[in-house]
Amino acid sequence: MALAVIVSVLVLTLLSLLRVNVIISILAAGLTAGVMNGESLIDSLEILVNGMGNQASVALSYILLGAFAVAINHSGITSILVGYLLRVLKDKRTFTALVIAAVASLSQNVIPVHIAFIPILIPPLLQLFDRMKIDRRAVATALTFGLKAPYVMLPIGFGLIFHETIQESMGSNGVSLSIGEIAQSLIIPGSGMIVGLFIAIFVTYRKKREPNESDAAHEVNFSDYLEELKSVRFNLLHGLTLVAIAVTLFIQAYFGNLVLAALAGLVLIFIFKIIPFKSGDSVITDGIAMMGTIAFIMLIAGGYANVLTETESVSALVEVSSEYMGDNQVFIAFILLLVGLVVTIGIGSSFATVPILAALFVPICIGAGFSPMATAALIGTAGALGDAGSPASDSTLGPTSGLNADGRHHHIWDTCVPTFIHFNIPLFIFGWVASIIL
Structure with missing residues (x-):
């Protein structure tokens, strides 16, 4: 049933905006989609649970990364980094946001670790952000840009995977394009x-954002904090920590397996005695506290995606939409992008939705006379649209995990809403234009 996708995404969006927990919101959306497609409540829940396994590897990697980040933070090496940034950035709020966007961009292509750097880099910088009175929404926007824009535009690292997914999905539906053409x-x-x-x-x-009164309890004496940072000196344990980080990055880049990379990093942390073995329980517990919510949200999102796939809700939505599109390319492109936005905002993964959208979009685009490059622009844009702004996307969950380390950053209003406004709206408009002129 075509209406099921729209209603379920509306349920997800409205509940999230009303500050209902994201996990509950996604569960409600998934059950809504199942019931509206004629499934019983029990059957809908079973379909959702069965689909959770599709994200098990991702969830495990996030928990292990959280533990690895906690261990690195305990080593004290992040204090050296923060001390250096304090001297370089000072009160340059705009420059700080741009630097963070640049660093995040490297995580997709040059050093393909995706969100792994966020729990390591961002929590120690929160004191700096507060001192500078930087708006954390600017940081969230910068992080999401770096997590998303590089893979959309550049066929390197995760970008190559994204572009190959588009190429293979279009090829299996009768349209051939080179990676270079898709990138263009x-x-x-x-x-x-x-x-x-x-x-x-x-x-x-751009303006300074003063802390809320409720944040006063979280404030610490910044002068004492600065003196503490100055007292930290590079030592052997810090050097061994860098070795563990380097090994983790190498394994992630070479094997493409984040679980193995994070596990290897943790093992080295204990082998090098950077963290005492007896502290293992507390490190894992703190890692779960940092990234466990994200991991579980990704599991539930995988279940929600399974409900939409098993009930063929997405294909039904496209079929209904195509009945009203006629042969006007401008109108067809608008509707297809709108469908992509609705689907991806619910599923929260551009990579996972590209094959689904390609199977539905390619026949319509061929019939309407779109060029292969215009078709690729539509599929790539539609797939990427919901990745920013979706409550279930790692492009928003990752920034929130770092910025909310002190409990002062709201996932929906401080990450999802700003990133939706600043990225999905221009992405929609520019993608629409690309589909028309290519």
């Missing part, structure tokens, strides 16, 4: 994200 088709949509980033940093969140 996505330059225009990706440029929209650059515009959105500049608007967020230079306009929307």
Whole structure:
């Protein structure tokens, strides 16, 4: 039933905006989609639970990364980094956000660790952000840009995986394109994200953001904090920590397995006695506290995606939409992008939705006379649309995990809403234009 996708995504969105826990919101959306497609409540729940296994590897990797980040933080090496950044950045709020966007961009292509760097880098910087009175929404926007824009535009690292997914999905539906052509088709949509980033940093969140009164209890004496940072000196344990980080990065880049990489890093942390073996329980517990919520949200999101797939809700939505599209390419492109936004905002994964959307979009695009590059632009943009702004996307969950380490950053209102406004809107517009002119 086509309406099931729209209603379930609305349920997810409205509950999230009303500050209902994201896990409960996704569960409600998944059950809504199942029931509206004629499944019983029990059957809908079973379909959802069966689909959770699709994200088990991702969930485990996030928990292990959280533990690894906690261990690195306990080593004290992050204090050296923060001390250096304090000297370099000082009160340069705009420059700080741009640097974070650049660092995040490297995590997708040059050093493909995705969100693994966030729980390591961001929590120690929260004191710096507070001292500078930087708007954390600007940081969230910068992080999400770096997690998303590079893979959309550049066929390197995770970007190569994304572009190959588009290529294979289009090829299996009768349209052939080279990786280079797909990259060219996505330059225009990706440029929209650059515009959105500049608007967020230079306009929307440029002003200082004073802490709320409720944050006063979290404040610490910054002078004492600064003196503490200055007292930290590089030592052998810090050097061994860097070795553990380097091994983790190598395994992730070479084997492409985040679980193995994080596990190897943790093992080395204990072998090098950076953290005493007897502290293992507390490290894992703290890691679960940091990343466990994200891991479980990804599991539930996988179940929700399974409900939409098993009930063929997405294909039904496209079929109903195609009945009203006619042969006007401008209108067809708008509707297809709108469908992509609805589907991906619910599932929360651009990589997972590309094969689904390609199977549905390619026949429509061929019939309407779209060029292969225009078709690729539509599929790539539609797949990427919900990745920013979705409550269930790792592109929003990752930034929140770091920025909310002290409990002062709301996932929906401080990450999802800002990233939706500054990225999905320009991405939609620029993708729409690309589909028309290519």
